[in-house]
Amino acid sequence: MFDLLKQACEIATREGCRFADARYLDIRKQRIMSRDQALSGCNDSEDSGFGVRVLYQGAWGFASSPNYQAAEVKTVVALAMQIARASARALREDGVNWAPEAALKLNFQSSCERDPFAVSLEEKADLLVSANEIMLQNESVKRAQGYLMFKRVQRWYVNTEGSELHSDVTSSESVIWAIAVGNDDFQERNWKAPSSNRGFDAYDKAEFLLQAERVAAQAEEKLSARISPEGEFDIVTDSENLSLTIHESVGHATELDRVMGYEVSMAGASFVTRDKQGEFQYGSEQVTLMADNTLEHGLATQGFDDDGVPGQRWEIVKDGVFQAYSTGREFAHYIDEQRSRGCSRADHWSSIPIVRIPNLLLMPGKQPLSPDELIADVKHGLYFEGMDSFSIDQWRLNFQFGGNAVWEIKNGKKAGMLKAALYQSRTPTFWNACEATCDANHWQAHGVMNCGKGDPMQIAQMTHGAAPTLFRNIRVCRGRDS
Amino acid sequence: MNRQQCEDLIAGILQTSRAGELQVTLNGVDRLGTRFNDCAISQNALKLQHTLTLSARLGQKKTSLSINRLDDKDLIKRSIEQVFANCAHMPDDKELMPAPGNLIETPEHAFSASAEQIDIDTVGSWVAAACRAGGSANIDLAGLLSIQKMFTAYGDSAGGFAYERSHNCDYHVTASDSHGSGWAEHKGVSLRERDVLRATRRAIEKCSKAQNPVVFQPRPTTVILEPQAVGDLLSIAFWYGFDQRAADEGRSAFSNHDEALGNLSLYSDPANDLFPTLSFSSDGQQLGKSIWLDHGHRQQLVTSRYWAERQALEAKPSPANLILSGDGNNLQKLIESTDDGILVTRFWYIRPTDPKTLGFTGMTRDGTYRIENGIVTHPVVDMRWNDSVLRILKNVIASGIAVATGEFSAMVMPPLKVAAFNFSSLSS
Numbered sequence: 001m002f003d004l005l006k007q008a009c010e011i012a013t014r015e016g017c018r019f020a021d022a023r024y025l026d027i028r029k030q031r032i033m034s035r036d037q038a039l040s041g042c043n044d045s046e047d048s049g050f051g052v053r054v055l056y057q058g059a060w061g062f063a064s065s066p067n068y069q070a071a072e073v074k075t076v077v078a079l080a081m082q083i084a085r086a087s088a089r090a091l092r093e094d095g096v097n098w099a100p101e102a103a104l105k106l107n108f109q110s111s112c113e114r115d116p117f118a119v120s121l122e123e124k125a126d127l128l129v130s131a132n133e134i135m136l137q138n139e140s141v142k143r144a145q146g147y148l149m150f151k152r153v154q155r156w157y158v159n160t161e162g163s164e165l166h167s168d169v170t171s172s173e174s175v176i177w178a179i180a181v182g183n184d185d186f187q188e189r190n191w192k193a194p195s196s197n198r199g200f201d202a203y204d205k206a207e208f209l210l211q212a213e214r215v216a217a218q219a220e221e222k223l224s225a226r227i228s229p230e231g232e233f234d235i236v237t238d239s240e241n242l243s244l245t246i247h248e249s250v251g252h253a254t255e256l257d258r259v260m261g262y263e264v265s266m267a268g269a270s271f272v273t274r275d276k277q278g279e280f281q282y283g284s285e286q287v288t289l290m291a292d293n294t295l296e297h298g299l300a301t302q303g304f305d306d307d308g309v310p311g312q313r314w315e316i317v318k319d320g321v322f323q324a325y326s327t328g329r330e331f332a333h334y335i336d337e338q339r340s341r342g343c344s345r346a347d348h349w350s351s352i353p354i355v356r357i358p359n360l361l362l363m364p365g366k367q368p369l370s371p372d373e374l375i376a377d378v379k380h381g382l383y384f385e386g387m388d389s390f391s392i393d394q395w396r397l398n399f400q401f402g403g404n405a406v407w408e409i410k411n412g413k414k415a416g417m418l419k420a421a422l423y424q425s426r427t428p429t430f431w432n433a434c435e436a437t438c439d440a441n442h443w444q445a446h447g448v449m450n451c452g453k454g455d456p457m458q459i460a461q462m463t464h465g466a467a468p469t470l471f472r473n474i475r476v477c478r479g480r481d482s
Numbered sequence: 483m484n485r486q487q488c489e490d491l492i493a494g495i496l497q498t499s500r501a502g503e504l505q506v507t508l509n510g511v512d513r514l515g516t517r518f519n520d521c522a523i524s525q526n527a528l529k530l531q532h533t534l535t536l537s538a539r540l541g542q543k544k545t546s547l548s549i550n551r552l553d554d555k556d557l558i559k560r561s562i563e564q565v566f567a568n569c570a571h572m573p574d575d576k577e578l579m580p581a582p583g584n585l586i587e588t589p590e591h592a593f594s595a596s597a598e599q600i601d602i603d604t605v606g607s608w609v610a611a612a613c614r615a616g617g618s619a620n621i622d623l624a625g626l627l628s629i630q631k632m633f634t635a636y637g638d639s640a641g642g643f644a645y646e647r648s649h650n651c652d653y654h655v656t657a658s659d660s661h662g663s664g665w666a667e668h669k670g671v672s673l674r675e676r677d678v679l680r681a682t683r684r685a686i687e688k689c690s691k692a693q694n695p696v697v698f699q700p701r702p703t704t705v706i707l708e709p710q711a712v713g714d715l716l717s718i719a720f721w722y723g724f725d726q727r728a729a730d731e732g733r734s735a736f737s738n739h740d741e742a743l744g745n746l747s748l749y750s751d752p753a754n755d756l757f758p759t760l761s762f763s764s765d766g767q768q769l770g771k772s773i774w775l776d777h778g779h780r781q782q783l784v785t786s787r788y789w790a791e792r793q794a795l796e797a798k799p800s801p802a803n804l805i806l807s808g809d810g811n812n813l814q815k816l817i818e819s820t821d822d823g824i825l826v827t828r829f830w831y832i833r834p835t836d837p838k839t840l841g842f843t844g845m846t847r848d849g850t851y852r853i854e855n856g857i858v859t860h861p862v863v864d865m866r867w868n869d870s871v872l873r874i875l876k877n878v879i880a881s882g883i884a885v886a887t888g889e890f891s892a893m894v895m896p897p898l899k900v901a902a903f904n905f906s907s908l909s910s
Binding site: 035037038039040041042043044045046047048049059060061062063064065066067079082083084086087089090091092093120121122125129142143179181184185186188261262263264265266268350351352389390391392393394395397398400402420422424455456475477479480481 | 513515516517518519520521522523524525526527528529530531532533544545546547548549550551553561564565568571572573574575576577602603605606607609610613622624625626628654655656658663665731732733734737738830831832833834835836837838839841843844845847864866868906907908909
C-alpha cells in the first residue's frame with residue numbers, strides 16, 4: 001500500500017516541492033439505530049481514497065481522489081501543485097515554518113478484542129431493542145431510542161522526509177435514551193456507553209439493561225422535577241459533565257492555531273494568548289490537566305498524527321498554571337518550540353490536517369475523596385450529571401452548560417431533581433473556583449465523538465477524563481421560566 | 483456524472499437486484515475550498531467525492547450501504563449482495579414504507595452556469611483581491627471561499643427516478659484587529675468577484691465601527707437581528723421543533739400549542755430566486771412549496787410518509803431551504819425606528835436549553851452595536867442570550883428585506899426587530 005504514496009512523494013520532490021506527504025485511508029463505518037421495539041436503520045459505509053499535500057513555492061496545495069492508481073497519483077500531485085501555485089497569490093509574509101521531525105517507521109494498532117463488524121446484526125439489534133423494551137416498561141416513557149456506531153480506519157502515511165507509518169484503529173460509540181411525556185411537559189434522559197478506541201468488547205448487555213431501567217426512571221422523575229433556582233451556588237459535576245467543560249474551555253482554548261488566528265472566521269480565537277504560557281493562573285492548585293495521545297483506548301490515540309508526528313503526553317495546566325499548547329508542525333515555531341506536540345489530524349482522506357484537541361484529562365485528587373464526601377461539604381448547591389446544553393463564546397471565555405440530570409444538594413446530601421438548570425461562568429473564574437476533585441477510584445474517561453472545527457467543518461474524536469469535582473460559588477441560571 | 487451516466491448506472495443496479503426492493507442514490511461533489519487568514523491563503527483544496535447509497539428492503543426489513551468507488555463493478559455487485567444479506571438479519575420495522583416510485587420533475591433551479599465555470603485559479607485570484615483590500619485597510623482578514631458543484635440522482639425499483647445538478651457558493655469573511663471585528667458573507671448558487679469584494683468591504687466597515695466596544699449591561703432589550711442571526715436561530719429551531727409526529731405525540735414545543743407566533747410566514751420553496759435548492763429529497767420525494775407558519779399560524783409540520791398515512795395527512799419531507807417573509811423595510815429604516823436597542827450582526831454557538839419552550843442560548847459575535855435615537859452610536863461587548871424562539875417570533879415588531887444566508891443550510895431571511903430579547907451575561 002505504501003508504494004503509490006512513496007511515488008507521490010517522489011514526484012513532488014522531483015518537481016521541486018519543499019515538503020510533501022501522502023495519506024491513503026480505508027474507512028469502514030456502521031451505524032445502527034433503534035426506535036422502540038424496532039431498528040429504524042442500519043447504515044454501512046465503505047470509503048477509501050488518498051490525499052496529497054505539497055509545500056511548493058512557499059504555499060500549500062492539497063488534492064485528493066478515491067481512485068488509488070498510479071496514473072491518478074500523478075494527476076493528483078500535479079493538481080496539488082497547481083493549487084499551491086494558486087495559493088501563492090496570497091502568501092504569508094513570514095512563510096511556512098515547518099518544524100523538523102525525524103523519519104519514522106511505525107505500525108500502530110488499537111486494542112480490539114471483539115471486531116464489531118464480525119458481530120451479528122442480531123446481537124447488536126438485541127442489545128438496543130432489549131434496552132428499549134426495558135425503558136418502555138416505564139409508563140411515562142413514550143419513546144425509547146438508541147444507536148450503536150462502529151468505525152475502523154486504516155491509514156497509510158508517507159512523507160518526503162522518509163516516514164512510513166500505518167495505523168489501524170477501531171472505535172465504538174453507543175447511546176440510549178428515554179423520552180417521558182407528561183400532561184404538559186416532556187423530558188429526555190440518556191446514557192452514553194463510554195465511547196473509546198475499542199471493539200464490541202466495550203459493551204455488556206447486562207450494563208445496558210441496568211442503565212435502561214435507571215434512565216427511564218429518571219426521565220419520569222424529571223417530569224415532576226421543580227424548575228432550577230437561580231443565583232450563586234456550589235456545584236458538583238460528575239465526570240461526564242465535566243469532560244465536556246474540559247473540552248470546550250480548556251481543550252479548544254489551548255489549540256495554538258486558534259491563538260494565532262487561523263480559525264478566527266469560524267471556530268474562533270482564544271483568550272489564552274502566548275504571553276500567558278508558564279504564568280497564567282488558569283485554575284486553582286487542584287487543577288492539573290494532562291494531554292495524552294498515548295492513552296490506552298483514547299479516541300485521539302492513533303500512533304501518529306497526520307503530520308507524521310508520534311503521539312505524546314504533556315501537561316497543559318499544572319497545579320493551576322498554564323504550561324503548554326496543542327500544536328502541529330506548522331505552529332510550533334510560534335512559541336519557539338522545536339517540535340510539534342503531534343495534534344494535527346484530518347477527518348478524512350480528502351481533508352487537510354488541522355490542530356485538534358488531544359485526549360485531555362483532569363488528573364484525580366491525590367487525597368482519598370469519594371463523591372459522597374465531596375457532596376457532604378456542600379450546604380446548598382447543585383449536582384450536574386451527564387451532558388446537555390453547551391455553548392461557549394469565540395474566545396472560549398463565557399460559557400454555559402447544562403446537565404442531562406441535575407439534583408439539588410441540601411446540607412451535604414442530594415435532594416430532589418431539578419430541571420432546566422444551567423451553570424454559567426468564565427473559564428478562568430470557573431477553574432479557579434475548583435476546590436476539590438475525587439480520587440482515582442472515581443475517575444472516568446468519556447469520549448467526544450463530534451468535535452466540529454475547521455472551515456469546511458471537520459469532525460474529530462478525543463477522550464476526556466475526570467472524577468467528580470466541586471466548584472464554589474458558580475452562577476446558576478435556568479433555561480425555562482419558573 | 484451526467485444524467486445519462488447516472489441513469490445507466492442506476493438502471494444496471496436495479497436490474498441486478500431481483501431479491502427485493504431497492505432505492506439507489508448517487509451523489510457527487512466537486513468542492514473548491516480556499517481558506518485564508520491574516521490576509522494570506524492558509525489552506526487550499528480540491529475535494530472530489532462520489533457516493534453510491536443502496537437501500538434494500540425485504541418485507542418490513544431495511545438496511546443501507548454506501549460506497550465511494552463508482553467505477554468498480556465488482557464492488558458494486560458485492561455491495562448489492564451485502565445490503566440484501568444484511569437486510570435478512572434485521573428485525574421487522576412496521577413503520578417501513580415502500581419506495582415512492584415517483585418520476586420527479588427536476589427543473590435545476592439551483593444550477594448556475596456561471597458557477598460551473600469557476601476554477602482553482604479564479605478562486606485564488608478572488609481571494610488574493612480580497613486579501614489586498616484587507617492589507618490596504620490594515621485589517622486582518624480570515625474566511626473561506628467555497629464553490630460546490632454537485633449532482634444528485636435517485637432511482638428505485640418502483641420506477642422512480644430523478645437527476646439534478648446544483649451549485650452552492652459560500653464566501654464569508656471576518657475582518658479584525660486587536661480592537662474589534664466585523665463579519666459579512668455572500669451565499670447562494672452563484673458568486674462573482676464583485677460579490678466577494680462587496681462582502682469584504684462590508685466586513686471591513688463593520689470592523690471599523692466595532693473598535694473598542696463598551697459594556698452594555700445585559701438585560702431584556704429591543705434588538706435588530708441581521709439576516710445571518712435570524713437564519714442561524716431559525717435553522718436550529720426548525721431542526722429541533724418542527725416535526726408533526728413529535729407535536730402529535732406530546733414531544734414538541736408545538737404539542738398543545740396553537741397560539742399565533744407573530745405575523746410572519748415561514749415556508750420552503752426549491753424554486754426560491756435567492757436561494758434555490760434541489761427539487762427532491764434523498765428518499766425520492768418531490769420537494770414543493772411548503773408553508774410551516776402562515777402569518778404566524780402553525781401549519782402542518784415535517785411529516786414522514788408513515789405518519790402521514792397513519793394520520794391521513796399529506797407527507798411533507800424535510801425541506802432543503804427555509805424562507806421567512808419580511809415586511810420589505812431596509813435595515814436602515816429598522817435602525818431609524820429604534821430609540822434604544824442593540825444591532826446584532828451574527829450569532830454563535832446556538833444550542834437548545836429547553837425543547838418544551840424552544841428555548842435556546844447563544845452569543846453575539848463580530849459586530850454588536852448600540853442603537854440610540856435611531857442611530858448606531860457605538861459598539862458593545864458581545865453578550866450571551868437565553869430566550870425562547872416561540873417568544874422571539876411573538877415579539878417581532880418589524881422586519882426587513884430577506885436575503886440569502888445560512889451557515890449550514892440554505893436560508894432566506896430578513897432582518898428582524900424584536901422586543902425584549904433576553905441578553906443574560908457578558909462575553910469577553
